[in-house]
Amino acid sequence: MVTENRDLTEVERTAEIFRLLREHYPRARTALKFDTPFQLLVAVILSAQTTDEQVNRITPALFARASSPAEMAQLKPAELERLIKGCGLYRNKSRFLVEASRRIVQQFNGRVPDNFVDLVSLPGVGRKTANVILYNAFGRPALAVDTHVYRVSRRLGLARGKRVEEVERELTARLPEREWGPVHHRLIAHGRSLCHARRPECSACFLNRYCPSKIEGE
């Protein structure tokens, strides 16, 4: 109902962007396969610098061997590295998985914590991983800022801060809590399908009218 020929305000522009994202990615959700919070924790740690598809190829055999923190805590480093090879960064990830599993057993009675402070206290779990677990495993309001969310939201002018934590604050401030998780997945879907890191497909993008970073001819 924009009957006047005036520029949209910032609030109107961002609202329109979020609306179009919701319209184009109505069911965006994590592609990682998991049955329990612990399995999700493992999958998210493995997903660093790797595609979800690659993680899903590895986790079935891994979970068949160890699907609980108690079981994974006892795996020998060599065996675990073999199980997760193909994921990249496997030495770090192997160490994180064993150490985090031990801490979950010893300090949290074998249960993945459902709060941010305890989650980020686990080795290999940073802000992004903790927020992914809070939303996807426990249904808590959380907006994880990963490489896609960071890049896409800044290009669209939804956030301006340079630090990840600032971007997270700006995005959550613009949205009701129930939208935090869904928006995270929609921004990722958009980053993967059109708003690539290298050559964004601006001419094919349904948001290009509202995008301050639109590149002509792309």
Place this chain on the structure above:
DNA sequence: ATCCCGAGGG
């Protein structure tokens, strides 16, 4: 700021 690090795409 740098390191880790395999798989897949262009």
Place this chain on the structure above:
DNA sequence: CCCTCTGGAT
């Protein structure tokens, strides 16, 4: 060959 993929620790 180069780059990127839902990072975290030092």
